[in-house]
Structure formats: structure tokens, C-alpha cells
Amino acid sequence: MKKLSIFFVSVLALGLTTVSCSSDDDKASIEGKWEAYQDGTIVDGKEQLTPITNEGGCSKGFLEIQEGGKVIDHYSEYSNSKCEEYNDIGTWTKTDNKITFKYGDDSGDTGEILVLDKNTLKIKYTYTRENDASEIYIIELKRK
Numbered sequence: 001m002k003k004l005s006i007f008f009v010s011v012l013a014l015g016l017t018t019v020s021c022s023s024d025d026d027k028a029s030i031e032g033k034w035e036a037y038q039d040g041t042i043v044d045g046k047e048q049l050t051p052i053t054n055e056g057g058c059s060k061g062f063l064e065i066q067e068g069g070k071v072i073d074h075y076s077e078y079s080n081s082k083c084e085e086y087n088d089i090g091t092w093t094k095t096d097n098k099i100t101f102k103y104g105d106d107s108g109d110t111g112e113i114l115v116l117d118k119n120t121l122k123i124k125y126t127y128t129r130e131n132d133a134s135e136i137y138i139i140e141l142k143r144k
Contacts, residue, residue, distance in 0.1 A: 028117045030094060034141035035062040042124075042136050049140060058083035062144055065092055071101055099123060119143050 040049035054060055056078030064072040073088040090103035094113075102108035115122035122140045129135060 030099070030113075030116060030121065031065050031067055033062055033064050033144035034121050035144045036060050037140045037142045039137065039139045041138060047138060049138060054078065054083075056081070056083055059085070063141065069093060073101075073103070114138070115140075 036052045038049040038051050040047065042048065052060060054076060058076035058078050061073065061075035064074065066072070069091050071090050071092040073090065074085070075088075076083045076085045078084075088103050090101055092102075093100050097113045098110055099113055100108045100110040109125060111123040111125040113121070114124050119142060120140065121143075122138065125137045125139075127135045127137065
């Protein structure tokens with residue numbers, strides 16, 4: 001009987017460990033502040049990403065994705081030897097692994113979420129040009 005009790009406790013402990021160690025990434029929320037980290041494209045089937053830097057020491061841009069579908073795009077531009085800070089307010093929607101950001105009267109940009117975990121949000125946008133050529137843009141953001 002003692003062996004059965006030890007076995008039961010061991011199985012229970014293993015089960016609790018498995019449950020407690022399950023990936024938090026499965027439940028990662030897209031809501032939060034996301035700082036631009038790197039961007040690029042795909043060349044010969046491989047991502048080619050480079051770190052995002054801002055001219056003149058301006059702050060890196062970040063997205064503030066809020067509950068209820070509101071997004072604020074914080075960014076800066078270097079002009080006349082100084083940094084100018086700007087904010088664009090828009091909306092966002094997410095369906096499965098697709099996310100759309102819309103600002104003002106534009107039709108919005110829809111991208112495919114490649115990574116969404118507690119630290120990283122990576123989105124791939126595919127644009128079709130007038131000559132039917134496709135252009136791929138990838139941006140990786142880190143939770144701020």
C-alpha cells in the first residue's frame with residue numbers, strides 16, 4: 001500500500017509539474033507596449049533582419065496596443081538637428097494569426113503574426129505592387 005501511495009504522489013507531482021511548466025506563450029497577449037527592434041525581408045527563403053536605429057539619437061518607435069481595439073503608434077523623426085516626437089492613433093483587429101492596423105481613412109495594413117510570445121511580436125506584411133511583384137516586409141518588436 002505504501003508503494004501505491006508513493007506512486008500516486010509521484011504521478012500527481014509529475015502532473016502538477018507538467019501543468020505548471022506549460023508554455024505561457026500559448027496565452028501571450030498582444031496588448032501592451034511593443035518597441036521596434038529589427039526589420040527586413042525574406043531573401044532566398046531566409047529572414048534578413050537588421051536592428052532598427054534612429055537618426056540623431058531619437059527614441060525608437062513603439063506601438064501601444066490597447067484593450068478594446070485602440071492602437072497608438074509612437075515614433076520620432078530627426079529634422080533640423082532635433083528629434084520630433086509624434087503619435088498616430090488608430091485601431092487594431094486580430095483574427096487568428098492575422099492583425100490589421102488602421103489609421104485615419106486608410107484601408108489598413110494586414111499582416112501575418114509569425115511570433116507572439118511574452119517578449120516578441122513578429123509580423124510579416126506582403127505587399128503587391130502595380131506590376132504584380134510582391135514585396136515582403138517583416139518587423140520584430142520586443143515587449144517594452
